[in-house]
Amino acid sequence: MGYEFIEGNEAIARGAMRAGCDFFASYPITPASSILHYMNDFVPEAGGLVIQAEDEIASLGFCIAAAMAGRKVLTSTSGPGMSLYSENIGLAIMGETPLVIVNIQRQGPATGSATKGAEGDIQFTRWVTSGGLPIIALSPATVEEAYELTFIAFNFAEKYRTPLFLLTSKDLGVTKDSANLDLVKLPPRFDRKKLPPGQKEYLPHYFEKPEDVPLISDFGGDYIARYTTSMHDKAGYLTANPAVIQEMIDHLTAKIESAIDDITLVKEDFQEGADTLVVSYGVISRSAAVAIEEARAKGRKISSLVLQTLWPVPEKAIRDAMKGIKKVVVPEMNMGQYLIEIEKLAPPDAKVIGVCKMNTTLVTPGEIIEKGGLL
Amino acid sequence: MSSNEDQIMEKEETGNTKKPGYSAKDYKSPLKPIWCPGCGDFAVLNALQQSFAKLRLPRHKVAVISGIGCSSRIPGYLSTYGFNSLHGRAIPLAIGVKLANPDNTVVVAGGDGDLFSIGAGHMPHVARKNINLTVLAMDNRIYGLTKGQMSPTTPLDTYTSTTAYGSYDPPVNMVKYVLAYGAGFVARAFSGNLPLLTSLIMQGIEYKGFAFIQVLSPCVTYRGKAEYDSIRENSEVLPDTYDPTDHKSACEIGDIEDKQYLGLIYRNDNLIPYEDRIIEMRKHAQKGKVIPVGELINLYRT
Numbered sequence: 001m002g003y004e005f006i007e008g009n010e011a012i013a014r015g016a017m018r019a020g021c022d023f024f025a026s027y028p029i030t031p032a033s034s035i036l037h038y039m040n041d042f043v044p045e046a047g048g049l050v051i052q053a054e055d056e057i058a059s060l061g062f063c064i065a066a067a068m069a070g071r072k073v074l075t076s077t078s079g080p081g082m083s084l085y086s087e088n089i090g091l092a093i094m095g096e097t098p099l100v101i102v103n104i105q106r107q108g109p110a111t112g113s114a115t116k117g118a119e120g121d122i123q124f125t126r127w128v129t130s131g132g133l134p135i136i137a138l139s140p141a142t143v144e145e146a147y148e149l150t151f152i153a154f155n156f157a158e159k160y161r162t163p164l165f166l167l168t169s170k171d172l173g174v175t176k177d178s179a180n181l182d183l184v185k186l187p188p189r190f191d192r193k194k195l196p197p198g199q200k201e202y203l204p205h206y207f208e209k210p211e212d213v214p215l216i217s218d219f220g221g222d223y224i225a226r227y228t229t230s231m232h233d234k235a236g237y238l239t240a241n242p243a244v245i246q247e248m249i250d251h252l253t254a255k256i257e258s259a260i261d262d263i264t265l266v267k268e269d270f271q272e273g274a275d276t277l278v279v280s281y282g283v284i285s286r287s288a289a290v291a292i293e294e295a296r297a298k299g300r301k302i303s304s305l306v307l308q309t310l311w312p313v314p315e316k317a318i319r320d321a322m323k324g325i326k327k328v329v330v331p332e333m334n335m336g337q338y339l340i341e342i343e344k345l346a347p348p349d350a351k352v353i354g355v356c357k358m359n360t361t362l363v364t365p366g367e368i369i370e371k372g373g374l375l
Numbered sequence: 376m377s378s379n380e381d382q383i384m385e386k387e388e389t390g391n392t393k394k395p396g397y398s399a400k401d402y403k404s405p406l407k408p409i410w411c412p413g414c415g416d417f418a419v420l421n422a423l424q425q426s427f428a429k430l431r432l433p434r435h436k437v438a439v440i441s442g443i444g445c446s447s448r449i450p451g452y453l454s455t456y457g458f459n460s461l462h463g464r465a466i467p468l469a470i471g472v473k474l475a476n477p478d479n480t481v482v483v484a485g486g487d488g489d490l491f492s493i494g495a496g497h498m499p500h501v502a503r504k505n506i507n508l509t510v511l512a513m514d515n516r517i518y519g520l521t522k523g524q525m526s527p528t529t530p531l532d533t534y535t536s537t538t539a540y541g542s543y544d545p546p547v548n549m550v551k552y553v554l555a556y557g558a559g560f561v562a563r564a565f566s567g568n569l570p571l572l573t574s575l576i577m578q579g580i581e582y583k584g585f586a587f588i589q590v591l592s593p594c595v596t597y598r599g600k601a602e603y604d605s606i607r608e609n610s611e612v613l614p615d616t617y618d619p620t621d622h623k624s625a626c627e628i629g630d631i632e633d634k635q636y637l638g639l640i641y642r643n644d645n646l647i648p649y650e651d652r653i654i655e656m657r658k659h660a661q662k663g664k665v666i667p668v669g670e671l672i673n674l675y676r677t
């Protein structure tokens with residue numbers, strides 16, 4: 001295709017198609033709707049299914065069940081829709097359901113400043129459903145990354161049998177940029193590991209070590225399977241036994257937390273002797289890049305860490321980047337949601353400065369330089 | 376005008392021969408509608424203002440509750456109490472306003488998507504409970520605000536931004552839907568017929584119980600200007616000989632889909648509104664007595 005002028009939402013749709021997505025359901029909401037429009041074009045052509053649901057509760061419900069029946073599934077929404085996804089996300093975690101959920105963030109709460117940008121759902125994504133178990137979330141900064149990380153999100157969802165979150169904002173989703181998706185290097189495609197035929201039985205949540213990812217067998221496949229929204233044993237039967245319940249909670253936690261090295265995606269640009277570090281993610285990392293370039297041009301030594309993996313917190317990468325650092329600057333389109341994660345990890349003598357706003361406009365390089373004291 | 380002035384007007388009305396009323400423009404807010412020129416929703420706004428004025432409703436006694444959508448912008452353009460709430464949630468909020476203070480006249484306004492897709496789950500319950508609200512389902516057969524996706528009333532085989540191969544979801548029949556759940560007042564109106572629309576809204580507000588009005592309100596941007604003509608061609612005002620108190624005829628009218636009959640389709644004046652029932656119940660509860668519902672209904676009837 002060469003260079004094209006496309007928006008982030010199209011790149012997400014194409015990344016999903018590249019990953020083999022063959023089921024998509026969603027409910028219209030700006031600024032995520034265009035993913036639904038693109039998928040409407042792409043998926044039927046490829047022989048898959050697209051459904052416009054009656055609401056978000058239904059759309060995620062369709063998706064969870066379709067994923068359990070063997071489909072590779074994507075859904076997309078924005079803040080108010082994420083709120084309605086909440087309960088079903090718990091179900092997906094409980095059932096160990098592989099699927100990808102895209103949140104094209106818009107300013108909130110509620111209808112907010114419909115439909116302008118912000119990244120106010122960072123902590124909401126982490127704690128999106130009751131129970132507080134860990135989730136995985138990735139955040140792209142460019143159209144190419146939107147394509148790449150959607151593909152990778154499918155890989156992680158399949159590999160760890162879990163709902164995967166792709167978080168970006170209106171500013172990337174519906175802004176066109178020139179991009180060449182052919183040049184994006186993708187890892188090999190990973191499809192869920194299935195229980196081979198001829199086994200005695202299928203235990204849908206089987207693990208030996210807590211961090212093991214259970215093999216899966218599709219609804220309608222070789223083995224009868226059952227899932228439940230309630231606490232269950234390895235066979236998927238409801239249980240009230242505290243020891244079994246704790247074992248399952250430990251499994252759902254360890255499965256994600258032990259994957260941290262594999263799922264850590266960051267971009268490091270460190271400078272020898274720098275005492276200032278900018279930690280950024282999403283579209284604002286592009287403002288940060290401009291700010292850093294300007295400051296460096298004036299002789300300042302500044303390191304940069306761009307996070308593509310937001311959850312679980314890539315602690316090791318962040319700690320490594322902060323070695324010898326006296327000042328950490330965290331620009332965000334919210335009131336400091338990732339700032340609190342950085343503060344937890346910063347060396348005691350380092351100053352952590354948030355450059356925060358949520359007034360629907362992007363954090364500019366000038367604001368990062370000024371409030372972050374980069375010059 | 377403040378609600379204080381409304382109260383003064385009320386006083387004057389009761390104690391005087393001179394009857395100060397309101398004019399439609401008293402119900403206008405300072406916001407200017409941002410609907411597209413030609414949008415059917417202008418007529419609904421106009422009809423609501425006229426109805427409030429003709430019914431001489433003090434503005435502080437009226438609450439207009441909506442969800443999210445082009446249509447749901449309506450409370451912002453009125454000078455009454457208003458709540459532009461969440462997509463699909465106008466009905467629960469309206470129920471809260473009504474039950475907390477049954478003196479309020481409560482109007483719900485929302486789109487076909489708002490009331491019959493994401494918010495459809497509330498409709499059976501508000502209808503069967505018979506809560507004294509007036510619901511205006513502003514039906515443009517499309518999602519206007521979010522730019523032209525299929526709605527629950529989009530006709531079969533329509534190309535929209537989410538139906539690249541034509542829609543294959545059969546549309547919801549609003550009239551049949553609410554009749555099935557026991558609504559006591561069911562009507563269909565059209566933005567292109569303002570006198571009928573105004574008259575039906577007034578009847579709906581005066582009706583003591585759940586009043587449902589489907590308003591065919593064209594979206595000129597995503598369904599084209601021809602929508603007005605096609606509605607005119609495919610609709611007809613119910614004849615004077617039609618008897619809206621007959622449930623069977625109402626169901627028959629509801630069944631007819633190639634012609635959209637306009638007017639009052641069904642009216643049952645023998646139903647007890649929910650809030651009357653609970654007020655009665657509360658009186659008894661305060662006296663420490665429990666009263667069976669059957670007896671309560673009889674009490675009300677006598």
Ligand SMILES: Cc1ncc(C[n+]2csc(CCOP(=O)(O)OP(=O)(O)O)c2C)c(N)n1
Pocket residue numbers: 027028029030056080081084111443444445446447461462485486487488489490513515517518519520521526594
């Ligand atoms: C939970 C949630 N999901 C989706 C949306 C996006 N949204 C806003 S209005 C709307 C539909 C509008 O259609 P309709 O209700 O028919 O009203 P109209 O604009 O046509 O008057 C949608 C999908 C939202 N605001 N909240």
Ligand code: SF4
Pocket residue numbers: 409410411413414415416445446515519520593594595596597
């Ligand atoms: S998009 Fe359609 S429904 Fe919305 S204001 Fe314009 S004409 Fe009316």
Ligand SMILES: [Mg+2]
Pocket residue numbers: 444486487488513514515516517518519526
């Ligand atoms: Mg509509």
